[in-house]
Amino acid sequence: MARKSACVEMVGGKSPRQRIWETIRSVGLDCDETFTQQEIEHISKVDESMVKDYFKALLKAGFITVFNSEVVKGICKRNYYQLKTDNGIEAPRIDKKGALIEEGSGNERMWGTIRRLFVNQSFNYRELAAFASTATNLVSDETAKSYVSALYSAGYLECTVPAVRGHKAKPASYRLMPNMNSGRRAPMIQRTKRVFDPNWNRVVWTEEKEIDDEQ
Structure with missing residues (x-):
């Protein structure tokens, strides 16, 4: 039987987690309504592994709870879940252990820093790491370097000053392309080595490329 949506959805591009969460709310906000992982996977059209990982995190964080279980064909256990805590339209920001992420993720802080502080000027990954870090959430040079590499490969950044190698080594400098803001x-850098832009709701890069930067 088709279910009726019981919630408002976020406008614009959506991450896989956002689609999973909206599907859970559309099903789970009905009183006493239960759902399975397989059902949410089918409706949201999100990969099984992503649904499974997010369900584990939501369960640990207390957003969903196991209502009951059944054994399917004598070998497979199937859980039926209920929505326990409604976080509203936006998907709960939690890590794999179910801990709430209070501040924006490192990627969000780096992207915000690029758009606010470096929108019309060049920067390198070390400068980005320093400006995107907070007192309680540091962005490592390696994390910033990896994110810059992905953005460059996806066409968001242009290289303004190539890396200098050797005794006086310096990292390359980059600038945000105006049409890529x-x-x-x-x-988002997805585990499948793709860059997904939730603002445009599409994958903008799928191939892994080298970046000429300081080793």
Whole structure:
């Protein structure tokens, strides 16, 4: 039987987690309504592994709870879940252990820094790491370097000053391309080596490329 949506959805591009969460709310906000992982996977059209990982995190954080279980064909256990805590339209920001992420992620802070502080000037990954870090959440040079590499490969950044190698080594400098300032939501680096932009709701890069930068 088709279910009726019981919630408002976020406008614009959506990450896989956002689509999973909106599907859970559309099903789970009905009183006493239960749902399975397989059902949410089918409706949201999100990969099984992503749904499974997010369900584990939501369960640990207490957003969903197991209502009951059944054994399917004598070998497979299937859980039926209920929505326990409604976080509203936006998907709960939690890590794999179910801990709430209070501040924006490192990628979001780096993307925001690029768009606010470096929108018309060049920067390198070390400068980005320093400006995107907070007292309680540091962005490592390696994390910033990896994010810059992905943004460069995806066409968001142009290289303004090549890296200098050797005794006086310096990292390359980059600048945000004006036509790639897609919006406030940070481009996501997915585990499949793709860059997904939630502002445009599409994958903008799928191939892994080398970046000429300081080793």
